[in-house]
Amino acid sequence: MLVLGIETSCDETGVAFYHSECGLLAHALYTQAALHAEYGGVVPELASRDHIRRVLPLTRGILKQARCALTDLDAVAYTEGPGLAGALLVGASVAHGLAYALGVPALGIHHLEGHLLSPLMGKPAPQFAFIALLVSGGHSQLMRVAGVGDYELLGETLDDAAGEAFDKTAQLLGLGYPGGPQIAELAARGHPGRIKLPRPMLHSGDLDFSFSGLKTAVLTQIKGRDLDAQVRADIAAEFQAAIVEVLVAKSLAALEDTGLQQLVVAGGVGANRELRSRLTRSAGRRGFEVFYPAPEFCTDNGAMIAFAAALRLTHASRLSPLASRSFSVRPRWDLGTLRPISA
Ligand code: KG4
Numbered sequence: 001m002l003v004l005g006i007e008t009s010c011d012e013t014g015v016a017f018y019h020s021e022c023g024l025l026a027h028a029l030y031t032q033a034a035l036h037a038e039y040g041g042v043v044p045e046l047a048s049r050d051h052i053r054r055v056l057p058l059t060r061g062i063l064k065q066a067r068c069a070l071t072d073l074d075a076v077a078y079t080e081g082p083g084l085a086g087a088l089l090v091g092a093s094v095a096h097g098l099a100y101a102l103g104v105p106a107l108g109i110h111h112l113e114g115h116l117l118s119p120l121m122g123k124p125a126p127q128f129a130f131i132a133l134l135v136s137g138g139h140s141q142l143m144r145v146a147g148v149g150d151y152e153l154l155g156e157t158l159d160d161a162a163g164e165a166f167d168k169t170a171q172l173l174g175l176g177y178p179g180g181p182q183i184a185e186l187a188a189r190g191h192p193g194r195i196k197l198p199r200p201m202l203h204s205g206d207l208d209f210s211f212s213g214l215k216t217a218v219l220t221q222i223k224g225r226d227l228d229a230q231v232r233a234d235i236a237a238e239f240q241a242a243i244v245e246v247l248v249a250k251s252l253a254a255l256e257d258t259g260l261q262q263l264v265v266a267g268g269v270g271a272n273r274e275l276r277s278r279l280t281r282s283a284g285r286r287g288f289e290v291f292y293p294a295p296e297f298c299t300d301n302g303a304m305i306a307f308a309a310a311l312r313l314t315h316a317s318r319l320s321p322l323a324s325r326s327f328s329v330r331p332r333w334d335l336g337t338l339r340p341i342s343a
């Protein structure tokens with residue numbers, strides 16, 4: 001079964017062809033980071049307009065790469081939500097238009113489901129059930145994943161997401177958008193512990209997070225201080241260490257509480273090297289296994305959408321209906337409302 005996946009939920013246009021037997025045939029990504037950089041964050045209207053410009057040329061490109069024709073497609077998948085309404089509508093319209101013309105199903109995929117199933121594309125792949133740490137620009141959640149569509153929320157952020165905290169702190173340090181990779185780069189030249197920041201909710205006894213206070217603590221440290229290159233690097237290193245320490249501790253607590261052995265890390269912050277090395281080391285010491293998507297599939301991409309759709313289509317007992325002329329998107333969509341697919 002061959003699926004085209006289209007991701008347009010925020011500021012990346014991603015397209016991919018995933019074949020249920022042969023795997024990923026081709027994928028392409030266009031990031032709008034430079035377009036939004038001067039505003040310090042994503043401007044929704046600019047994002048929608050740019051998705052319109054990119055999505056078809058990118059799709060034509062991967063058709064060539066994969067050496068296949070649109071008529072080979074068995075389904076077209078797209079991110080139905082959550083995300084920016086206008087941006088989501090671009091992917092949904094293109095997917096439904098194509099699917100309708102080809103007489104194949106159009107399948108709306110939950111963006112976070114795409115993220116948390118993405119490590120299953122790798123080898124070795126984790127086995128259900130596992131814990132997923134989902135850390136993106138909009139979400140920080142710990143989920144128990146028992147199967148496709150079978151997700152139980154164990155804990156989540158009460159305020160800012162981990163990626164959002166990286167982005168806001170980057171702005172305070174005079175870095176550009178998106179902040180995560182830039183803080184990570186700056187942190188490599190700094191020393192954690194020289195400037196002290198809190199570890200929010202480290203000992204809260206539950207699996208929830210809170211990251212907005214960390215940004216305020218950075219602001220307090222910055223005030224009245226001479227922000228030379230070394231101080232900025234030390235703040236970046238301590239900030240990264242604080243987030244990583246909390247994420248590692250809560251992920252291990254989730255494994256211990258549930259008795260599960262495998263942890264999957266997904267979402268943009270999952271690309272963070274310090275997080276990966278600390279998590280792998282601490283989990284390994286306790287006999288747990290950690291799985292990560294390839295770094296290019298940590299941040300938003302079309303491959304995870306095509307892959308999640310291929311999993312759903314190959315496991316579902318009922319065939320998805322063919323594309324119709326009406327469709328909608330879900331800018332707000334709780335992952336916990338998804339239901340397990342019936343095999
Ligand atoms: O999953 P994603 O691409 O988009 C959303 O669904 O939100 O995540 C984007 C977030 C941004 O906040 C970005 O700063 C963060 O992931 N990020 C990182 C790194 N790479 C991306 N944060 C920390 N370290 C990184 N290396």
Ligand code: ZN
Pocket residue numbers: 111115136137267268299300
């Ligand atoms: Zn994402």
